[in-house]
Amino acid sequence: MHIQHPLMSTRRSSPFNVAATKQILRHQEKNEETKSVLIRKPFTYHTPSPGSGFPHNTLSVVVPSPSQRQILELASANFIPAPSPIGLSETFYPTDAYEKRAVKGAYPTVRKVKRAEISFEVGTVGPLLTSKPDITAQLRQTLQRKLGKIRGPKVTFAPGDEHLLARFAANFEFVNEYKIRQGVTPVPEEFNAGCTCVGFCDPARCLCLSKEEETNDSMVPYKRAEDDARLLVLTPEFLKRKAMIYECSSRCGCDERCWNRVVQSGRTVRLEIFNTGNRGFGLRSPDRIRAGQFIDCYLGEAITKEVADIREDIATSQNGHSYLFSLDFLITEEDSKYVVDGHKFGGPTRFMNHSCNPNCRMFPVSRNHADDYLYDLAFFALKDVPPMTELTFDYNPAWEEVNKVDPNAVQCLCGESSCRGQLWPNQRKAKGMR
Numbered sequence: 001m002h003i004q005h006p007l008m009s010t011r012r013s014s015p016f017n018v019a020a021t022k023q024i025l026r027h028q029e030k031n032e033e034t035k036s037v038l039i040r041k042p043f044t045y046h047t048p049s050p051g052s053g054f055p056h057n058t059l060s061v062v063v064p065s066p067s068q069r070q071i072l073e074l075a076s077a078n079f080i081p082a083p084s085p086i087g088l089s090e091t092f093y094p095t096d097a098y099e100k101r102a103v104k105g106a107y108p109t110v111r112k113v114k115r116a117e118i119s120f121e122v123g124t125v126g127p128l129l130t131s132k133p134d135i136t137a138q139l140r141q142t143l144q145r146k147l148g149k150i151r152g153p154k155v156t157f158a159p160g161d162e163h164l165l166a167r168f169a170a171n172f173e174f175v176n177e178y179k180i181r182q183g184v185t186p187v188p189e190e191f192n193a194g195c196t197c198v199g200f201c202d203p204a205r206c207l208c209l210s211k212e213e214e215t216n217d218s219m220v221p222y223k224r225a226e227d228d229a230r231l232l233v234l235t236p237e238f239l240k241r242k243a244m245i246y247e248c249s250s251r252c253g254c255d256e257r258c259w260n261r262v263v264q265s266g267r268t269v270r271l272e273i274f275n276t277g278n279r280g281f282g283l284r285s286p287d288r289i290r291a292g293q294f295i296d297c298y299l300g301e302a303i304t305k306e307v308a309d310i311r312e313d314i315a316t317s318q319n320g321h322s323y324l325f326s327l328d329f330l331i332t333e334e335d336s337k338y339v340v341d342g343h344k345f346g347g348p349t350r351f352m353n354h355s356c357n358p359n360c361r362m363f364p365v366s367r368n369h370a371d372d373y374l375y376d377l378a379f380f381a382l383k384d385v386p387p388m389t390e391l392t393f394d395y396n397p398a399w400e401e402v403n404k405v406d407p408n409a410v411q412c413l414c415g416e417s418s419c420r421g422q423l424w425p426n427q428r429k430a431k432g433m434r
């Protein structure tokens, strides 16, 4: 088509540019002659076919001709001035940009520099490097910040050992609960039931408590400490048991002050991480701890057994410490699904070392009674522990005397006269620490 009227160029007739079209039309409305052409004279469009007489070096654009009705509608429209610039303006998109660049050359011209005149002194330091950054101080700050995030009474590191801990802290995060990883599915809240007690639970009737098999009496896990009525401790009978502790929960009729909510109420003792000298870091408390007193839970990433197996292989091949704790109390090792890994994320108890004559033990504690796979790994003192005594537990409580010491197993350095010589059984498949 030969575009005869300026309004009919392909760009201006675009539906996206109606405003510009209207502006031009309004401008032309002032011109009576043009106006009369627009309104009264019909447009004539010639659409030549590219036949033999058509010059081959001419670019032809075929645009459908507007109908008479469209032309009249456009001409009589109420025009609004368009903001400018609009569309592919020559100012913003110069069409000769490539040619201009080609003339200049593709790369900027090199500036001439007399190298001999540039001074260079070996050993000159920039202003930023004049003082050596104190990396240890920065790491210590990081460690303090991370320790400060732990809920409950203060957790500190022993004076003098900060430099060791600080380096470790750069790659470790303290957490206050399990970090649930892919493949681990807690049983939904609504599947859990609570007791019907009101206010404080009645030990004889509370439905949360397990029953003795023979007598059907309730197993009451906690009692008040003899020298401190505010402190609840595990009963001496329960300390000898291997049973799950079922605490009350938000689905129970009792309130938060109920005596059967010890572990969920959190830690009551201060803790200190220190360098043992021969077994890496260890854990102790500046406070006196009563027999049966709750210390803290083992925390970390809750991962699937499959992921744990891979991580264990890596730890074994690197001969490093192991921080995997199986959640297999209510099921057999084969049927267990989840493991807690305290390697990169954990609580202070991930520093507890093994002893063949320990002063603490892990008790499984459940609040979500319908969930056999996810529960708390709670440490309680087995006896009175004087302040600053290392807190330890038996990594392999299922040890049998007949077990032979494996020369390839991790050697135990607990120093007890009853030391078994190794931390884990040969295949590392015991309950508890793997």
Ligand SMILES: C[S@@+](CC[C@H](N)C(=O)[O-])C[C@H]1O[C@@H](n2cnc3c(N)ncnc32)[C@H](O)[C@@H]1O
Binding pocket: 278, 279, 280, 281, 282, 320, 321, 322, 323, 350, 351, 352, 353, 354, 355, 410, 411, 412, 413, 414, 423
């Ligand atoms: C849960 S971590 C305990 C904290 C560890 N000491 C640290 O520095 O992070 C378990 C690891 O500590 C070491 N460990 C714990 N108790 C030990 C003992 N009695 N003898 C030798 N090594 C021990 C072993 O390397 C084990 O894999």
